[in-house]
Amino acid sequence: MDQKGEKFESVEDTGSPNVAPPTRGQRFKRHCGRRWWIYLIIFLILVLVGVIAIIFGIIPRIAQNSVSSSSLQVDGIAITSPSNSEFTLAMNSTVNSHAPVSASFSPQTFEMYLPPAEGKEPVPFINLSIGSLKVEDTFTINVTDAKTAIMNEDAYMDFSAQVLGREELELGVRSRPQINVGAIKFNVNYQKIVKLRGLNGLKGIKLYNATILDTPLPDGTNMITDGILPNPSSFTLQVGDLTVDMAFGTWELGWSVVKDLTLYPGDNAVKIYNHVKPEIIKNLLFVSSTTAPRTNITLTANSTVFNGQHINWLEKPLHDAPPVIAVLNP
């Protein structure tokens, strides 16, 4: 009985016609009370629109801006196991960015190209797969042992010629990575032009310790020299057997081989196997010049062979480059 009474009372409270007419405020309150769910839905929709605007408008814009304003520095590139269709690539690089939120990149592909002339489309010559990355103020993108196909031979030849011949060059890198901010995923455009130091035509080669062999080696080598090949760049380049023609001015002396050459950043000490023409190796002027100080020797690259194969993108630019003046006994 007690419970029934209570129920009755509460029903009477809300809807009895005997109660005095409600004031304006009370009517509004009642209206709100009945329609509260409409206001809740409107509120939720507004919140949702705001969140969607942030997710699909503001966060991507912020992310795109911070991706665009980030910097990419290439600390080292190693190009090894060269062939005419592919090579092995390793790269160390550092990214500086100001990420306002914690984010990560899904695995992406870097397309690399030489910055094209005004109004021309870039021609990517290699694709490089990059694993997933956690975005931090400073983070590294290191790639090792990437089998890399040459996608465009002419474009890659141009790049290689710049790497070998220039003091400085520019490399374009672009991708369209997916960025993940929590559970939110979207794509951004990534495009950077990176400045790199080149090998500067191997300028400054020094030769030492010219030793004439009384008995030539089976391969015909009749003089051995020590060489220092400077590489001012951060490229490591596996060249293979490098053959050069040598001359004193216009006097052609013969040719030389550096076997199994890999140029590392910095000075590279190598053995040089010289095939001096038989009539010259006995020439007194030549013999005395091998011990004289500061003799200029003109070197013209003739061929590069790795794994029994002429590597066109190394051989042609080296061959077409101006001769290198090496100094014997500097």
Ligand SMILES: *[C@@H]1O[C@H](CO)[C@@H](O)[C@H](O)[C@H]1NC(C)=O
């Ligand atoms: C990258 O850095 C590592 C560690 O310092 C080093 O061993 C490696 O030779 C570098 N690779 C290149 C391509 O510079």
Ligand SMILES: *[C@@H]1O[C@H](CO)[C@@H](O)[C@H](O)[C@H]1NC(C)=O
């Ligand atoms: C990545 O490369 C940087 C040089 O850019 C080097 O200092 C670092 O040790 C490398 N990290 C790994 C894991 O090889």
Ligand SMILES: *[C@@H]1O[C@H](CO)[C@@H](O)[C@H](O)[C@H]1NC(C)=O
């Ligand atoms: C290189 O990567 C780009 C971007 O991912 C892709 O569109 C293109 O097909 C790739 N090219 C090759 C030859 O794999």
Ligand SMILES: *[C@@H]1O[C@H](CO)[C@@H](O)[C@H](O)[C@H]1NC(C)=O
């Ligand atoms: C020249 O030969 C000497 C004696 O064998 C050696 O110590 C020196 O390192 C050689 N020079 C070069 C540049 O290799």
Ligand SMILES: *[C@@H]1O[C@H](CO)[C@@H](O)[C@H](O)[C@H]1NC(C)=O
């Ligand atoms: C050797 O070559 C340098 C430039 O590479 C030149 O300045 C110098 O005069 C040349 N020396 C001789 C003896 O020709």
Ligand SMILES: *[C@@H]1O[C@H](CO)[C@@H](O)[C@H](O)[C@H]1NC(C)=O
């Ligand atoms: C240099 O190249 C020419 C062809 O351009 C070739 O006939 C000659 O044998 C080459 N010399 C050497 C030592 O490879």
